[in-house]
Amino acid sequence: MNFQLHPRLEQDCIEIGRLSLSRLLLMNDSQYPWCILVPEREDISEIYQLSPTDQQQLQQESCLLSKTLAEIYNADKMNIAAIGNMVPQLHIHHIVRYRNDRAWPAPVWGQFDAIPYGKKQLKEQISVIKLAMKAALID
Template sequence: MTFQLHPRLKQDCIAIGRFELCRLLMMNDSRYPWFILVPERADLQEIYQLSKVERELLTEESSYLAENLAVLYKADKMNIAAIGNMVPQLHIHHIVRYRTDKAWPAPVWGKFDAVPYTESQIADNVTLIRDQLRF
């Protein structure tokens, strides 16, 4: 079976690029810099289902992303989580948090409706992230 991005991730996110293992997406919610890594492997729900080498690669890609997001967006805190209750496909959220954001200190899930990016905000953010990550 080949990798296919879950329909909910396709619907809610903007494609940014690819690492060696993972596809990088940006959640279409302008309230938070919110990015998602999705390992491009078919039928994955849990990190332990990856091979040892792939788990190590996922850790490296996640750490690289988190460090760059923290610097780029001057984060107070990075929230990183693989929940998967709504979307069973393995995906790891990387959310830049600020003590001043609307949901602080609670998690962002289910608190407020998303505020989609404008087309120009999408273009600006995609360029910013691709430049920072050297895609």
């Protein structure tokens, strides 16, 4: 397989691990717990382009990630979206939202510049997510 992560995702995110279908990434923005699933399939920009089996697998991974993030971060709401206007490679955002976060109730896109994690905070975030997702992670 010649799957390549889009350069913008490589630039903006930190890889947490791999699931059966997707790479699990953490957006490097400490304002929101924000993960991204990227199905490891070439030249796919829309969910309907995946095989029916991959569509089902992506849905399962997305639901698991959403539930996990909502529980570990005590979310008021989960924002889940596949926008793809800036990055054409299919990727699904999973953003923990709180009624008191900076952007509420608006979407997070374009509201504020990202605030990258500090080294210690980044390590803690990755550890928390890896531990919570350990049963699904394959590496």
